[in-house]
Amino acid sequence: MFVNLISIIFIFFVFTIYRYIRAGRSSLIFYNGELIEGQDYIRAESIRFKMIFIGFIMLVYHSIMFFGLYNAVFFLLNCTLISLISEIIGMKFGIPFGGIFKYNKKKNGPFLLGVPLFILITWFGLIYMSLVFSIYFFNYQNNIITEYNAFILLKLSFFPSTLMLCIDIVLDPIAVNEKRWAWSQPGSFYGIPILNFFGWFLNTAFILSIFIFVAIKFGKLSFENVNPIPAILFSMIPIIASRPCFERKLYIPGIFGVFYSVFLFNLLFW
Numbered sequence: 001m002f003v004n005l006i007s008i009i010f011i012f013f014v015f016t017i018y019r020y021i022r023a024g025r026s027s028l029i030f031y032n033g034e035l036i037e038g039q040d041y042i043r044a045e046s047i048r049f050k051m052i053f054i055g056f057i058m059l060v061y062h063s064i065m066f067f068g069l070y071n072a073v074f075f076l077l078n079c080t081l082i083s084l085i086s087e088i089i090g091m092k093f094g095i096p097f098g099g100i101f102k103y104n105k106k107k108n109g110p111f112l113l114g115v116p117l118f119i120l121i122t123w124f125g126l127i128y129m130s131l132v133f134s135i136y137f138f139n140y141q142n143n144i145i146t147e148y149n150a151f152i153l154l155k156l157s158f159f160p161s162t163l164m165l166c167i168d169i170v171l172d173p174i175a176v177n178e179k180r181w182a183w184s185q186p187g188s189f190y191g192i193p194i195l196n197f198f199g200w201f202l203n204t205a206f207i208l209s210i211f212i213f214v215a216i217k218f219g220k221l222s223f224e225n226v227n228p229i230p231a232i233l234f235s236m237i238p239i240i241a242s243r244p245c246f247e248r249k250l251y252i253p254g255i256f257g258v259f260y261s262v263f264l265f266n267l268l269f270w
Contacts (some may be wrong), residue, residue, distance in 0.1 A: 005191055056125055060129075062227075083124075084120055086203045087114075087119065087120075088114060088115060095199075100184045101181055103116055107178065129166065130160035130163045130234055133234050136268060145212075145222075148217065153212070156212055157204075165201040167255075170237075171237075174248065174250065181244045183196075229256055234264065238260040242254045242256075242258050245257060
């Protein structure tokens with residue numbers, strides 16, 4: 001019940017508060033004006049970070065309740081540490097995200113070793129939601145996984161990594177358009193190198209492969225009593241992000257976001 005309530009609050013923030021503060025009441029449906037980075041933008045950004053934090057707390061709570069404390073803590077630490085290392089390597093050497101890039105320090109909140117904290121939180125949240133989605137898609141809910149094999153790796157590591165690759169097609173163009181980060185040599189897809197999307201796949205696959213292996217070998221990977229809320233939220237994200245894509249004339253990711261959400265909901269419920 002608590003998780004459901006937090007989810008509703010999170011979705012409410014996503015749909016309303018940020019847009020209302022930044023661009024006014026007219027933006028709640030569709031905003032076609034110029035987005036000015038004044039005081040309203042600063043207040044809206046403060047709300048955005050709170051929004052991300054609410055989602056993070058909700059997913060941490062969900063993982064503890066349904067995966068167990070040991071697995072939840074390991075998943076969080078594993079995801080955060082590997083993502084942090086990947087981001088640092090990417091900024092300095094361009095691997096695995098398609099080239100050297102840099103974060104805008106005025107638009108990304110607090111930093112840890114040059115990486116925005118909200119980026120690390122976002123990695124955790126998206127990867128966790130993609131994993132829960134995969135658990136439901138392959139009907140692993142209420143099961144205990146006792147054997148590490150190629151099929152488990154394919155279903156619970158490579159499949160969610162593919163989901164992550166696809167969701168970044170919608171999310172990254174918005175961030176680059178807002179100048180939250182940029183590559184030193186802009187890529188062909190709205191300034192994003194194509195290899196960046198494969199970097200999302202590799203980072204997610206590495207994190208989940210380690211998590212699944214360790215959880216099975218040294219503990220118990222149990223999906224008993226898991227609920228579908230993170231999977232539903234993951235399915236909603238592309239269509240939520242498609243609206244700002246269309247507002248910024250990012251038509252390809254906008255159209256992809258609509259169809260991707262429809263596709264995910266079909267996978268989840270059919």
